[in-house]
Amino acid sequence: MFSPSHFTAVLLFGVFASTVFGITQRETPQRMFRYGLYCFSLFVGSAIVLSWVMYLIAR
């Protein structure tokens, strides 16, 4: 059984979802790459921010 950490799961999810978003939502390869990178950073960044928010709420 594959048992990644929560953060690894976020990274994997972000990579795959961002790849599909980039290819399907933009037309040129350069814009696809930039949009994919943007989506990936939003996925990972929002996960980190929400994690800190939950950590601070739980204290």
Next chain:
Amino acid sequence: MSSTPNKPAPTAPQQQGFVFLPLIAGWLVPGAGHFLLRKWGRGALLAISIICMFAIGLAMQGKLYANAHDILEILGLLGDLGSGLLYVVGRTMGLGADSVQLTVADWGTRFIVVAGLLNIIAAVDAHNLRTGRKS
């Protein structure tokens, strides 16, 4: 007063065949819609992303929805069906957990559902390429 004759706008080369073929092929096999349109790179990346996400979900002991008892299960089943033949193969081979008992398995279930939803987005993208709505 001189007038220039109206020239017909340049048109895209006519594509023959069933217009919904890339949509259906892309739904059944991830990336196949783009392969039919000779978008090899895009199709390969889509196929790798969606198949890997589905496989990782199964490796995490995610659940393949089979019943539709309540609204959440219906939505999960619809998401799973988006994977097309991957779902059929997974169900036929008895892959995936029957019930979710671990946190990791819950993430795996989400991976499988999202892989199906991403596959639907990819299939619609192939249809848009076929109809000329996107280049």
